[in-house]
Amino acid sequence: MTDFTLWDILRNLLLAARWTVALSLIAFVGGGVVGLLVLFMRTSRFRALRVATTLYIELFQGTPLLMQLFLAFFGLGLAGIEVSPWTAASVALTLFASAYLAEIWRGCVEAIPRGQWEASGSLALNYIEQMRYVILPQAVRIAIPPTVGFSIQVVKGTALASIIGFVEVTKAGTMLNNATFQPFLVFSLSALIYFSLCYPLSLYSRRLERSLHVAR
Amino acid sequence: MSLVKIEKVEKYFGTNHVLKGVDLEIDAGEVVSIIGRSGSGKSTLLRCVNALETYEAGTIVVDGMEVNPQKTDLRKLRQKVGMVFQSFNLFPHLSAARNIMLAPMIVKGTPEKDAAALAMKVLEKVGLAEKAKSYPDQLSGGQQQRVAIARSLAMSPAVLLCDEITSALDPELVGEVLKVLEQLAADGMTLILVTHEMRFAREVGDRIVFMHQGKVWEQGPAKEVFYAPKTPELRQFLGAVTQEETHHTRRVPESESRALSGVEISHE
Numbered sequence: 137m138t139d140f141t142l143w144d145i146l147r148n149l150l151l152a153a154r155w156t157v158a159l160s161l162i163a164f165v166g167g168g169v170v171g172l173l174v175l176f177m178r179t180s181r182f183r184a185l186r187v188a189t190t191l192y193i194e195l196f197q198g199t200p201l202l203m204q205l206f207l208a209f210f211g212l213g214l215a216g217i218e219v220s221p222w223t224a225a226s227v228a229l230t231l232f233a234s235a236y237l238a239e240i241w242r243g244c245v246e247a248i249p250r251g252q253w254e255a256s257g258s259l260a261l262n263y264i265e266q267m268r269y270v271i272l273p274q275a276v277r278i279a280i281p282p283t284v285g286f287s288i289q290v291v292k293g294t295a296l297a298s299i300i301g302f303v304e305v306t307k308a309g310t311m312l313n314n315a316t317f318q319p320f321l322v323f324s325l326s327a328l329i330y331f332s333l334c335y336p337l338s339l340y341s342r343r344l345e346r347s348l349h350v351a352r
Numbered sequence: 353m354s355l356v357k358i359e360k361v362e363k364y365f366g367t368n369h370v371l372k373g374v375d376l377e378i379d380a381g382e383v384v385s386i387i388g389r390s391g392s393g394k395s396t397l398l399r400c401v402n403a404l405e406t407y408e409a410g411t412i413v414v415d416g417m418e419v420n421p422q423k424t425d426l427r428k429l430r431q432k433v434g435m436v437f438q439s440f441n442l443f444p445h446l447s448a449a450r451n452i453m454l455a456p457m458i459v460k461g462t463p464e465k466d467a468a469a470l471a472m473k474v475l476e477k478v479g480l481a482e483k484a485k486s487y488p489d490q491l492s493g494g495q496q497q498r499v500a501i502a503r504s505l506a507m508s509p510a511v512l513l514c515d516e517i518t519s520a521l522d523p524e525l526v527g528e529v530l531k532v533l534e535q536l537a538a539d540g541m542t543l544i545l546v547t548h549e550m551r552f553a554r555e556v557g558d559r560i561v562f563m564h565q566g567k568v569w570e571q572g573p574a575k576e577v578f579y580a581p582k583t584p585e586l587r588q589f590l591g592a593v594t595q596e597e598t599h600h601t602r603r604v605p606e607s608e609s610r611a612l613s614g615v616e617i618s619h620e
Contacts, residue, residue, distance in 0.1 A: 249439075249441075251437060251439050251441035252441060252443065254404055254435075254437065254441065255435075255437060255441035255442075255443070255500075256443070256455075257404065257426075257430070258402055258404065258430055258433075258434070258435040258504075259430065259454070259455035259459065259503070259504075259507060260426070260427050260428075260430035260431045260455060260459045260507065261454075261455060261458060261459060262426075262427060265458050265459075269454060269458065270443055270454075273445045274443075274444065274445055
């Protein structure tokens with residue numbers, strides 16, 4: 137049996153951190169795209185779309201992310217669809233992020249005065265054009281700080297993917313602990329890695345918030 | 353044939369019966385001022401004409417197109433009907449010129465170059481060519497409203513609806529906006545104005561429509577309506593408004609004016 141040096145532990149954790157970052161990016165970008173779609177439906181004038189998206193959002197906000205991961209991994213497996221931990225984690229985190237982002241962005245869209253809708257509508261723009269050229273450019277300004285803030289939740293959320301066997305920082309930490317029996321060292325290092333991923337985001341979010349305030 | 357034809361229009365906000373069978377016809381080139389107390393339904397009526405509000409019964413036809421928010425091709429209708437709002441509603445993230453260019457480029461597919469030329473043309477019309485690159489927050493209220501008028505004009509509508517467009521302005525800025533409207537009227541633009549500017553309605557308007565309790569109560573040429581009102585409601589309304597107006601122009605604080613009138617009474 138080989139002994140693990142500190143560097144061995146750290147190196148393995150850092151290698152696994154690549155997958156934490158990759159999964160975060162997939163969830164955040166995927167969640168952004170799906171979230172934008174959900175947002176359009178959530179604010180549309182068709183009642184059925186609004187009700188459906190409200191349900192969607194409530195479902196993902198009202199259940200633990202862990203359950204969503206289980207359902208994506210084991211549930212789809214039971215249904216006969218073979219999914220890898222990669223796919224299951226990506227799908228679950230994407231949907232999870234989309235629900236939250238859609239709701240964050242809806243608040244920003246609704247903060248835009250009604251007169252902007254009426255004026256652009258009176259100029260014969262349709263709903264998509266109103267959003268694209270008038271509402272979203274203004275909403276984005278208010279949306280950036282909370283969106284960056286939420287990306288921190290996504291990074292930390294990827295830790296749960298360890299449960300379905302996705303090897304990212306947390307899963308790597310568990311495996312290393314099993315081999316070294318040094319839980320304090322291993323998990324402290326894991327936490328440090330999460331912190332060094334999240335703290336810059338947090339700083340960035342705060343800076344954006346301040347600069348956008350000044351601009352107003 | 354009239355350009356805008358409103359027939360027996362009924363509108364409810366919940367249980368509140370706002371329009372109770374409104375009939376009104378407006379010819380091309382006419383300048384019609386709608387006056388009346390707040391709550392008389394005049395703004396609602398205006399907003400029904402370009403389908404910003406739905407209505408429950410009756411018909412509105414604009415230039416041969418029936419206005420029905422459910423069925424009407426809104427894109428076509430709203431190219432015929434321009435609207436200017438009390439609160440300007442310029443797009444704050446776009447310069448004055450870009451505010452104007454947006455709709456022609458998107459809706460009509462006007463190339464950017466032509467749209468820019470068009471923007472300059474309409475800005476000149478409202479006397480703001482030098483402000484093309486300014487953003488809304490760099491303009492005064494009067495200037496913003498003139499840009500908003502220019503923005504509507506760029507779509508060359510058949511009729512322009514103006515919803516209390518001077519009400520949010522400081523008194524010294526009202527004149528510049530009314531001057532633009534006067535110019536438009538002289539150019540033969542069809543204007544429907546909801547307004548509190550009685551002097552403007554009297555001098556520029558072809559016709560005055562007095563709305564009361566959700567109905568067209570009385571209407572006619574400006575002179576008739578102002579100098580020989582037929583109904584007691586209109587007489588009362590005009591009385592209240594003109595008193596306010598003279599009060600306004602004299603610019604005497606209320607306490608002082610009361611004191612003054614007290615003096616007058618004691619003299620009598």
